[in-house]
Amino acid sequence: MTEIRSQKSEDREKKKGWVRKDLLSIEELSKEEIELVLNTADSFKEVSARDVKKVPALRGKTIANLFFESSTRTRTSFEIAAKRLSADIINFSSSGSSASKGESLKDTAKNIEAMHVDTIVMRHPSSGSAEYLSKCVKAGVVNAGDGIHEHPTQGLLDLFTIRERKKTLEGVRVCLVGDILHSRVARSNIWGLKKMGARVTVCGPPTLIPAKIEELGVEVSYDLDKIIQEQDVLNILRIQLERQRGAFFPSIREYAAEYGISKERLRKAKPDVIIMHPGPINRGVELSSEVADGAHSVILDQVTNGVAIRMAVLFLTTAMDK
Amino acid sequence: MERAVVRMAHEILEQNKEIPDLALVGIQRGGVILANRLWKAIEAISKTKLPLGTLDINLYRDDLTRVAEQPVIRKTDIHFPIDNKIVILVDDVLYTGRTIRSALDALIDFGRPKRMELAVLVDRGHRELPIRADFVGKNIPTSEKELVHVRFTESDGKDEVIVK
Numbered sequence: 305m306t307e308i309r310s311q312k313s314e315d316r317e318k319k320k321g322w323v324r325k326d327l328l329s330i331e332e333l334s335k336e337e338i339e340l341v342l343n344t345a346d347s348f349k350e351v352s353a354r355d356v357k358k359v360p361a362l363r364g365k366t367i368a369n370l371f372f373e374s375s376t377r378t379r380t381s382f383e384i385a386a387k388r389l390s391a392d393i394i395n396f397s398s399s400g401s402s403a404s405k406g407e408s409l410k411d412t413a414k415n416i417e418a419m420h421v422d423t424i425v426m427r428h429p430s431s432g433s434a435e436y437l438s439k440c441v442k443a444g445v446v447n448a449g450d451g452i453h454e455h456p457t458q459g460l461l462d463l464f465t466i467r468e469r470k471k472t473l474e475g476v477r478v479c480l481v482g483d484i485l486h487s488r489v490a491r492s493n494i495w496g497l498k499k500m501g502a503r504v505t506v507c508g509p510p511t512l513i514p515a516k517i518e519e520l521g522v523e524v525s526y527d528l529d530k531i532i533q534e535q536d537v538l539n540i541l542r543i544q545l546e547r548q549r550g551a552f553f554p555s556i557r558e559y560a561a562e563y564g565i566s567k568e569r570l571r572k573a574k575p576d577v578i579i580m581h582p583g584p585i586n587r588g589v590e591l592s593s594e595v596a597d598g599a600h601s602v603i604l605d606q607v608t609n610g611v612a613i614r615m616a617v618l619f620l621t622t623a624m625d626k
Numbered sequence: 627m628e629r630a631v632v633r634m635a636h637e638i639l640e641q642n643k644e645i646p647d648l649a650l651v652g653i654q655r656g657g658v659i660l661a662n663r664l665w666k667a668i669e670a671i672s673k674t675k676l677p678l679g680t681l682d683i684n685l686y687r688d689d690l691t692r693v694a695e696q697p698v699i700r701k702t703d704i705h706f707p708i709d710n711k712i713v714i715l716v717d718d719v720l721y722t723g724r725t726i727r728s729a730l731d732a733l734i735d736f737g738r739p740k741r742m743e744l745a746v747l748v749d750r751g752h753r754e755l756p757i758r759a760d761f762v763g764k765n766i767p768t769s770e771k772e773l774v775h776v777r778f779t780e781s782d783g784k785d786e787v788i789v790k
Binding site: 322323340343344346348350351354355356358361389616620625 | 686690732736
């Protein structure tokens with residue numbers, strides 16, 4: 305009920321709710337926890353549409369953005385999310401900080417924690433670094449991407465966007481296209497989609513599909529044209545030009561011809577297919593400009609929904625005293 | 627319960643002659659159902675369809691860091707401008723007044739109403755803040771040890787107020 309004291313007991317009867325101080329991966333979440341995050345984000349989405357885009361839920365809390373890899377979108381998204389919840393947020397980046405002077409991750413985190421930070425949002429090039437950090441500090445840890453392991457908030461915002469468009473995740477057919485090997489976004493998507501009952505296919509050049517990926521319960525294809533007409537969602541991953549130019553496929557042009565989504569290729573897909581991309585887009589490589597800006601694209605919805613998902617995650621991990 | 631709702635609807639209309647300025651906002655969750663009922667009763671009496679919104683106050687609570695478990699955040703949906711409206715806040719039970727304090731803060735983030743009034747089905751006493759209701763379905767004196775539950779047909783299968 306709405307009255308404060310009785311509400312407490314009623315919520316307790318219903319279910320356990322969120323009990324984690326951290327969000328490290330989607331792999332560790334249950335279906336119920338994923339649903340709780342998505343439903344909470346659904347309620348938070350309304351806050352960003354108001355004239356006064358702020359609620360006092362995390363007033364007095366301090367959140368640190370600790371980024372050891374470059375990022376504009378994710379860092380800004382977390383920053384906006386924290387501010388809309390009235391938390392104070394400070395940004396640390398690796399360049400110009402003591403990390404470039406040789407300080408260990410543990411020491412950096414301990415120093416930040418000594419300033420009474422409640423939650424640390426971290427991106428780091430090493431897989432598993434978020435979990436390591438969570439064991440070093442009492443503060444909450446939100447993984448904003450660790451190496452090629454996971455990027456849980458991106459996975460959650462992708463689930464949210466698909467659910468918003470397709471009304472459900474159960475039975476929805478999703479194809480992840482491109483560089484599965486180096487993609488933490490792909491891994492978070494696969495875990496989340498499988499838990500929610502979606503049917504997942506990965507498609508890309510054989511050199512960019514990790515061996516034994518079928519063991520995660522996904523189907524594998526190397527021929528996009530063959531499977532495109534069955535898909536409800538095409539989630540196009542970024543070709544990480546900085547990591548692999550020339551090594552994993554013959555040329556950018558050949559990649560674009562085989563796996564890039566052009567207007568012509570899109571004609572073979574379902575009329576209500578949606579096109580997703582975690583950004584930043586290499587226009588003309590993974591996606592042609594007409595497709596990226598076209599009617600099927602939900603790429604900017606993903607960005608809008610990213611703020612709501614990060615508000616939900618920061619709220620769930622930070623609101624209660626640790 | 628239905629009689630109390632109809633009486634409250636009459637009182638709201640009697641004390642607010644400016645019907646076009648009125649709006650109802652129900653507080654999640656019991657208040658939302660009650661606001662719906664009041665909306666229907668007011669429509670039956672005055673043939674006007676008032677703007678109707680829902681409000682979740684959990685983000686404005688003063689005890690968020692103290693509660694044992696995270697509250698479930700439900701929908702806030704106020705799709706009309708509240709500036710210069712007479713907003714009737716609706717809740718099922720009035721107790722400490724802290725929910726209403728949160729609701730006042732939340733609503734003021736949406737604009738500047740001309741006036742805010744409070745309608746509750748049950749006032750059980752034990753206020754901890756200087757807040758009172760303008761429209762009350764029933765005053766039920768209780769002890770602080772008791773729990774008051776309002777159940778509605780819409781959510782629980784039947785209308786009843788339980789004190790235990």
